[in-house]
Amino acid sequence: MTDHAHDLGSVREATDRLLTAVAKLTDAAVTEPSRLPGWSRGHVLAHLARNADALVNVLAGRPMYADAAARDADIERDAPRPLDVQLADVRESAARFQEAGAAPADWSRTVELRNGVTDSASRVPFRRWAEVELHHVDLGIGYELEDLPAEFTEREIDFLTERFTGRPDVPPTRVTDGTRAWHTGREDDGPEVTVTGSRADLLGWLAGRRDGSGLTADGGPLPALPPL
Secondary structure (H helix, E strand, O other): OOOHHHHHHHHHHHHHHHHHHHOOOOHHHHHOEOOOOOOEHHHHHHHHHHHHHHHHHHHOOOOOOOOHHHHHHHHHHHOOOOHHHHHHHHHHHHHHHHHHHHOOOOOOOEEEOHHHOEEEHHHHHHHHHHHHHHHHHHOOOOOOHHHOOHHHHHHHHHHHHHHHOOOOOOOOEEEEOOOOEEEEOOOOOOOOEEEEOOHHHHHHHHOOOOOOOOOEEEOOOOOOOOOO
């Protein structure tokens, strides 16, 4: 089983890195576009805060969000806030998540996330870690995929290749950085595409953060991945 306590510590460290970096911004910078289409940096920060509270709901056995419309409305409501309010909200919601994670619980139980997705409770801290790390990159403030902790990068590649395994719209694909290989996509006897590159570029492609131009594909074109 995943070591949820270890991952909670990693979430705390990642959140501290993000808060330290964001504290150097200005109110004007928070309103500027992030790397996510249609979202300002304020949208990203608002999402991070509301996601922490949503994962508290998940651990408590409640619906993650009331519904998709309420989730989007909360982000839009909170996006224009000044920097100090954004920082306080991210910090306080992160503390609520850590408190929920520290409570005695059966971490082997199954929990429900958005859109009917289920997972082990023990993987919820890692999912939060991914939110914090990838959205730190999305802010476009100098933290890049190459700066992510090596453990996180490898485990997120594990997670995303697992997520795309069995997808009929993704051809059989071997993903490798030259030292380790992962397999994903359809499980059939068709030709396998081998995608090679650095772990940062592989993660960027799998997570929809890079277009794959830093990768090479043998045995067919670079597969087009469905959105996460």
